Amino acid sequence: MKIVTEGGFPPWNLTDASGALKGFEIDFSNALCAELKVKCSIASQTFDAMIPALNDGKYDLIVDALGITEARQKVIDFTVPYAGLCYTFASVTPAVKTKLPFEDRIEILADDNLAKAMKTYRDAFTGATIGTLASGTSTRFISKNLSDVSSRPYKTPAARDLDLKAGRIDVVFASKDTLLALKKTQGIDTLELVGPCLRGDLLGTGGVGIGVKKGNAELKARLDPAIKKLVDNGTVKALSEQHFGLDMSPIGLN
Structure with missing residues (x-):
């Protein structure tokens, strides 16, 4: 799966001095891909170009602190939340x-x-x-x-x-x-x-979800159970406490 993130929105995602992508969402993406047993690549892209690139098929997933809002739901679909915010x-x-x-x-x-x-x-x-x-x-x-x-x-x-x-x-x-x-x-x-x-x-509701191409119900159906498992087993809690210093789990938002 091809994942895109911004690489410039710490601590969600960032690019270190060597050019490597780091941050909460990079670690979360790797944990998700391991749970799904699929090989993933993670690339960076400017924020305003992500959704068009997703819908053009350049990427499969957007993992970039995307709040689930009504406006965004008109152009892309979302998984269940993997984090919560206000x-x-x-x-x-x-x-x-x-x-x-x-x-x-x-x-x-x-x-x-x-x-x-x-x-x-x-x-x-x-x-x-x-x-x-x-x-x-x-x-x-x-x-x-x-x-x-x-x-x-x-x-x-x-x-x-x-x-x-x-x-x-x-x-x-x-x-x-x-x-x-x-x-x-x-x-x-x-x-x-x-x-x-x-x-x-x-x-929006406060949920942060993965963006997927509009209408790709098959991919969403694969992702949702894996995300729920990473939330329920404490992986999201541990990773968010490591990067944010607080639990960003989407409590009450799934």
């Missing part, structure tokens, strides 16, 4: 952190609470600029729900993180695990999570 904001600006204190909980966005939640963020982000990833869910979410707040999309996490360290943006919107890793790897002591962690609306 999205949140982090800021280096004292005014934002004061207006929007960290909340250790998950908020599910729906029709009855979305407008109220977005007003809270809009008030907290007055005068601030939010950094997002151009091809990711974060940009679409901000464009839909916080279009009147200043935001700046970036092609790569590295470019976004550089501007955050330089003070050119004040807030970052991404998955919680990414922001925790960002603070550690970039050494940004003033970066703090703000508000609750979010699921729902354009952010």
Whole structure:
């Protein structure tokens, strides 16, 4: 099987100094291929080119922290989740952190609470600029729900993180695990999570699945039981704790 990943989204996936692909999803992919008893190759590709390449038959699987969202399900199919996530904001600006204190909980966005939640963020982000990833869910979410707040999309996490360290943006919107890793790897002591962690609306259910070509039910039927086994036997827990420092198992999402 031909697997594609980005190779530039640590700790999910990254490329080391020697050019080798590393990270949680590389180890997970190898464990999955061993479980399936198939030979796999793993290649890197820019994020925005992955789905077209998958549907053109260049690759069989996308393993790249793909949140299972309604928009993506229109163009590709997903396996059962192999990891869980939620999205949140982090800021280096004292005014934002004061207006929007960290909340250790998950908020599910729906029709009855979305407008109220977005007003809270809009008030907290007055005068601030939010950094997002151009091809990711974060940009679409901000464009839909916080279009009147200043935001700046970036092609790569590295470019976004550089501007955050330089003070050119004040807030970052991404998955919680990414922001925790960002603070550690970039050494940004003033970066703090703000508000609750979010699921729902354009952010999806919180499940991260493998992308497969639309309509390839046979491949999905092979993958799903193997993924469930790696979750149930603790392989995903062990690998995620190794790379993230926390359990990313999709508890309650299968």
